[in-house]
Amino acid sequence: xxxxxxxxxxxxxxxxxxxxxRTGHAVPTAAHLDFQEAHAxxxxxxxxxxxGDRLAAECAGLGVPVLRVASLARDRREFLxxxxxxxxIAEADAxxxxxEAASGRIVLVVADGLCAEGVxxxxxxxxARLVPVIDVGAIVVAEQARVALxxxxxxxxxxxAVVVLxxxxxxxxxxxxxxAYITWAPRRGRTDAERNCISNxxxxxxxxxxxxxxxxxxxxxxxxxxxTGVALKDEMPAGILPxx
Amino acid sequence: xxxxxxxxxxxxxFGDLAALLARATPPRSGDxxxxxxxxxxxxxxxxxxxxxxxxxxxFLAEAVIPYEADxxxxxxxxxxxxxxxxxxxxxxxxxxxDWLLGEGADSAALAALRPGLTPEMVAAVSKIMRIADxxxxxxxxxxxxxxRNTIGLPGTLxxxxxxxxxxxxxxxxxxSVLDGLLLGAGDAVIGVNPATDNVEAxxxxxxxxxxxxxxxxxxxxxxxxxxxxxTMLAMERGAPVDLxxxxxxxxxxxxxxxxxxxxxxxxxxxxxxxxxRGTLGQDxxxxxxxxxxxxxxxxxxxxxxxxxxxxxxxxxxxxxxxxVNSVVGFIGPEYLFDGKQIxxxxxxxxxxxxxxxxxxxxxxxxxxxxxxxxxxxxxxLTLLGVAGVTYIMGVPGADDVxxxxxxxxxxxxxxxxxxxxxxxxxxxxxxxxxxxxxxGEAIPPALSPALIGLG
Numbered sequence: 222x223x224x225x226x227x228x229x230x231x232x233x234x235x236x237x238x239x240x241x242x243r244t245g246h247a248v249p250t251a252a253h254l255d256f257q258e259a260h261a262x263x264x265x266x267x268x269x270x271x272x273g274d275r276l277a278a279e280c281a282g283l284g285v286p287v288l289r290v291a292s293l294a295r296d297r298r299e300f301l302x303x304x305x306x307x308x309x310i311a312e313a314d315a316x317x318x319x320x321e322a323a324s325g326r327i328v329l330v331v332a333d334g335l336c337a338e339g340v341x342x343x344x345x346x347x348x349a350r351l352v353p354v355i356d357v358g359a360i361v362v363a364e365q366a367r368v369a370l371x372x373x374x375x376x377x378x379x380x381x382a383v384v385v386l387x388x389x390x391x392x393x394x395x396x397x398x399x400x401a402y403i404t405w406a407p408r409r410g411r412t413d414a415e416r417n418c419i420s421n422x423x424x425x426x427x428x429x430x431x432x433x434x435x436x437x438x439x440x441x442x443x444x445x446x447x448x449t450g451v452a453l454k455d456e457m458p459a460g461i462l463p464x465x
Numbered sequence: 466x467x468x469x470x471x472x473x474x475x476x477x478x479f480g481d482l483a484a485l486l487a488r489a490t491p492p493r494s495g496d497x498x499x500x501x502x503x504x505x506x507x508x509x510x511x512x513x514x515x516x517x518x519x520x521x522x523x524f525l526a527e528a529v530i531p532y533e534a535d536x537x538x539x540x541x542x543x544x545x546x547x548x549x550x551x552x553x554x555x556x557x558x559x560x561x562x563d564w565l566l567g568e569g570a571d572s573a574a575l576a577a578l579r580p581g582l583t584p585e586m587v588a589a590v591s592k593i594m595r596i597a598d599x600x601x602x603x604x605x606x607x608x609x610x611x612x613r614n615t616i617g618l619p620g621t622l623x624x625x626x627x628x629x630x631x632x633x634x635x636x637x638x639x640x641s642v643l644d645g646l647l648l649g650a651g652d653a654v655i656g657v658n659p660a661t662d663n664v665e666a667x668x669x670x671x672x673x674x675x676x677x678x679x680x681x682x683x684x685x686x687x688x689x690x691x692x693x694x695x696t697m698l699a700m701e702r703g704a705p706v707d708l709x710x711x712x713x714x715x716x717x718x719x720x721x722x723x724x725x726x727x728x729x730x731x732x733x734x735x736x737x738x739x740x741x742r743g744t745l746g747q748d749x750x751x752x753x754x755x756x757x758x759x760x761x762x763x764x765x766x767x768x769x770x771x772x773x774x775x776x777x778x779x780x781x782x783x784x785x786x787x788x789v790n791s792v793v794g795f796i797g798p799e800y801l802f803d804g805k806q807i808x809x810x811x812x813x814x815x816x817x818x819x820x821x822x823x824x825x826x827x828x829x830x831x832x833x834x835x836x837x838x839x840x841x842x843x844x845x846l847t848l849l850g851v852a853g854v855t856y857i858m859g860v861p862g863a864d865d866v867x868x869x870x871x872x873x874x875x876x877x878x879x880x881x882x883x884x885x886x887x888x889x890x891x892x893x894x895x896x897x898x899x900x901x902x903x904x905g906e907a908i909p910p911a912l913s914p915a916l917i918g919l920g
Contacts, residue, residue: 226907226908226914227906227907227908228644228647228906228907228908230914231640231641231643231644231914231919232640234634234636234637234639234640234919235630235634235636235637235638235640235641235861235866236631236637236866237628237629237630237637237640237641237644237860237861237862237864237866238861238862238863238864238866238874239640239641239643239644239861239862240644241861241862241876242906243648243876243879243906246876246879246880246883247876247880248862248874248876252862256839256862256863256864257839259864260833260838260839260871263833264833266833267833267834301798301799301802301834302494302497302498302798302799302802303498303799304498304799305498335834390832390833390834390869391833391869392833392864392865392866392869392870393833393864393866393869393871394864394866394869395869
């Protein structure tokens with residue numbers, strides 16, 4: 222590769238919007254509209270509807286019970302304004318879940334979070350890799366849900382650990398990122414410092430095979446330690462990741 | 466002690482000073498989330514009228530968070546200068562608004578007043594001021610700071626070059642730095658938010674930024690915005706640290722959630738001063754703040770988020786910072802829901818910071834789950850430019866690919882300087898001229914990418 226001499230050559234070093242050129246003090250029309258398109262896609266992704274029925278149907282063949290739950294946030298606007306409501310489930314739902322107890326097993330929660338799009342598209346592929354290799358008590362599809370809703374669900378189901386697969390806040394470069402939060406001994410009132418997180422799970426980011434391997438490693442380490450969070454450092458050797 | 470005001474035959478009561486301030490605050494989602502907002506427009510204006518009648522002296526007698534319970538309250542009260550307060554000591558909050566807008570309150574009078582003002586007084590008066598009032602008064606404030614250049618001179622607008630990269634790749638960061646320099650950004654600081662707080666990674670970035678600065682002989686400063694303890698460790702290990710960065714809040718609890726205390730900040734500043742790297746001055750601290758951080762940390766004590774934000778400025782001014790900015794739209798729609806709320810908050814934050822004597826910049830920004838867009842940011846940028854904002858952010862194409870939010874672009878900085886007739890910091894402006902930057906689309910030979918390892 223020759224040394225960059227033109228401004229736009231800087232683009233080969235970063236995905237940032239460098240080398241856009243200029244017209245007067247503004248960006249040229251094409252670059253301006255590229256940005257507008259990316260923002261429009263991110264906005265639509267935040268407000269994209271979560272099709273819980275479809276997701277539950279796609280999980281039905283995995284051989285574990287698939288349960289449904291919704292947070293106390295009644296709609297998307299309330300979900301954005303009241304993060305506290307997105308973390309809670311109704312008492313009636315907690316009682317209903319308790320009837321399906323998955324004592325001592327792992328519960329996988331699939332939640333829309335700040336962007337349903339990525340979870341809708343990617344969760345089934347990740348679940349298909351996880352369910353055969355860990356002791357899953359139930360899959361719970363959760364709507365208008367934040368990460369901490371997994372604590373209430375895990376507590377109701379008496380789970381050993383909860384893994385929440387959740388839509389991450391979309392940026393301009395990716396609207397389909399999924400995060401995975403692991404909480405050992407989930408119960409209401411756990412803090413974010415008591416979780417471990419894997420982020421940017423998507424085909425163009427951390428692939429499903431790598432994400433499943435990392436989750437498996439973290440769950441094993443959490444079981445050995447009896448805890449997740451700041452006490453559990455991600456010391457998984459880089460070499461053991463399978464090639465995607 | 467309680468407060469009350471009648472509107473249309475209804476008596477509105479406010480249990481204490483914190484409740485009065487909260488109910489008087491223009492609407493924003495974070496105060497509703499905290500349960501401290503006015504329940505109606507009438508209650509809000511009743512609170513504003515009661516607040517306008519309140520003597521400023523009240524703020525010296527009644528603390529919104531008890532002195533014994535909070536080291537930020539202790540800092541505010543212990544540092545208060547009664548002599549400096551004297552020119553406004555007889556005024557009510559409403560009278561103080563009139564005084565600030567009057568011709569007697571010129572730049573010199575406002576500068577002399579700073580040690581006599583508490584954050585709560587400044588927050589209170591802002592609540593009964595319109596955007597035009599807040600812009601007018603802020604534009605009269607002069608705050609100048611120095612490290613390797615001079616920031617805040619009248620007629621200047623500086624820009625933090627923010628070359629973030631999702632994996633801290635040094636070449637990716639360097640490419641964004643060069644892009645920003647070619648568009649006139651970087652006089653406030655070249656400041657990277659690292660993707661991890663790992664000390665080795667932070668040191669690699671510090672060394673790379675220092676290499677770029679020295680190769681191109683840029684009269685500016687660099688910063689890697691890691692946690693203060695990471696920066697202290699990097700300094701111990703000999704890394705080239707110009708500025709110490711830290712996020713701060715307006716309560717002891719909020720600062721604890723950030724992992725800092727006043728004592729720790731003092732220790733970090735002393736370590737940076739000992740390096741003696743500034744050439745024109747030794748303002749070595751860089752702070753970020755933002756409305757909602759205390760509520761987010763569950764450390765708000767029932768105080769509204771804008772008053773707490775002003776209290777964070779008391780923390781900042783204790784350490785003579787080179788730069789302070791609010792990250793106004795970054796914290797999310799649960800604190801500032803839409804463009805209207807973000808714009809008002811950005812103008813308030815700049816006003817409060819300037820009146821308290823800070824070199825106040827604003828990260829004019831929003832996340833994708835807020836009801837805001839580039840038009841809102843252009844509006845806030847233009848208003849802040851008129852208000853004399855010290856600096857803004859410069860992000861390639863306004864899109865931060867690491868933090869996944871939108872701020873102002875390098876181009877936006879050019880726009881603001883051009884329409885408002887502003888220039889960069891004088892030393893940096895002279896450097897841009899020497900390098901031949903700003904003349905067409907070719908990269909000047911003096912800024913060859915090969916010089917900084919891009920080839």
